[in-house]
Amino acid sequence: MEKEELVRVRACQDAGASSSAQPVRGDLAVRLQEALDRAQARVQELEAEGGGVATLQAQMDGLRLELVRTEGRLLEARERQSQAEADRAGAIEERARAVADLEFLKDRVLKKCREQHRQAQQEAACRSSGLLMTLCHWETHPRDEEEDSDRRPQWCRDLLSQTDVGRGGRRR
Structure with a gap:
């Protein structure tokens, strides 16, 4: 872009030189200053665009970092869920063992009670037989x-x- 400005300025100088033998110094200085100002403005635009690219790059880096953090949190949540399911399965197994133990104990107690009842009936029958014989x-x-x-x-x-x-x- 600067080259185009310089070419245009030279073209203007050549045109001015051909129209008059004496070039106007003030007019050339103004044109050169305007060209320099335009070149500086373009440089600033390019730097701003470059800054925009840098800003976008920084945003992308921030998003990547946030993605890594989110993936880490997701992994931790999955591990906690897996542990909770394992704990739940262990609790169910413990409950099943406790129920089986209680059933076993209940059967033993019932068997004991039946045996005691049977013995009590036999003893009562013996006592009543003895009473009958006496009566x-x-x-x-x-x-x-x-x-x-x-x-x-x-x-x-x-x-x-x-x-x-x-x-x-x-x-x-």
Whole structure:
């Protein structure tokens, strides 16, 4: 651009020299100053554009840095989520083990209770058999066996017939 200005200024000088033998110094100085001012303005424009490029470059660098930071945060969030899922799975497994342990203990307690209940029923049956034998005068006399007579009341004979003792079980 400066070269074009210089060419134009020289062309103007040549035109002025041909029209008059004496060149006008003030007019040439003004034209040269104007050309110099235009050249400086263009240099400033180019520098401003270069500054704009530098600004854009700085913005791009800032955006790249922000992208790296965001990717880092995303990676950390994924790791936290993965850890939370692993913790949740571990808690579920622990809960399942606890439920299985409780079921096992419940079964053992129920088995114990059934066994104790069965033993209590057997003991009660033995006590009631002994009571029945006492109430019904279970002792037999040799003469009773010979006569085959049963002097016990009917209700006692009915109760004895329903128990092991009445069906030929243990006698005193």
